[in-house]
Amino acid sequence: PAEFKVLKNDDETGSRRWKPMGKSIANLYRYSEVSESITKRFIEALPTVDSDIVTLKEIKEVSKPKEVNGRRYSGFNLLNESDLKLFKEISDGSYLISGFNNKLLRKKLYEDSGNQKNINRMTRTLAKLRKHGIIKKAARKNNYYLTAKGRRITTSLQLYTGKEVLA
Structure with a gap:
């Protein structure tokens, strides 16, 4: 999952930054967002004759x-x-x-x-x-x-x- 990013609070500055996604249950919402976008691209890619x-x-x-x-x-x-x-x-x-x-x-x-x-x-x-x-x-x-x-x-x-x- 590290290939995908999740928006998290930065410990040093306190601002929100995109960081590599971990295997935590806290990232389930992001897993669903990424999966939905991938599924959407697959459906759009189905050939139409x-x-x-x-x-x-x-x-x-x-x-x-x-x-x-x-x-x-x-x-x-x-x-x-x-x-x-x-x-x-x-x-x-x-x-x-x-x-x-x-x-x-x-x-x-x-x-x-x-x-x-x-x-x-x-x-x-x-x-x-x-x-x-x-x-x-x-x-x-x-x-x-x-x-x-x-x-x-x-x-x-x-x-x-x-x-x-x-x-």
């Missing part, structure tokens, strides 16, 4: 550039193999509980994952995914989760493109 869920409008939005606060973020090329590989990777079910971060995705997508060029590229890609509403950042962590919109888009892309393209 209804082709009417993702409209053509949503797919066009992701493929077009977007401007946020005067900064331009390019769209995704949904016919590009590397973009399809990225969408397949972020939709992996192993990221439902703890999410994914820059380092995990780099290891899966690039052969030379420690290269500074690849680190910068992945940082820009994560920013682009966030601005298009496909992923969201976890509070107080450097982890990301797929949004409901992102889940719909990635599921539809995998359905439409077929397994042989994404393999």
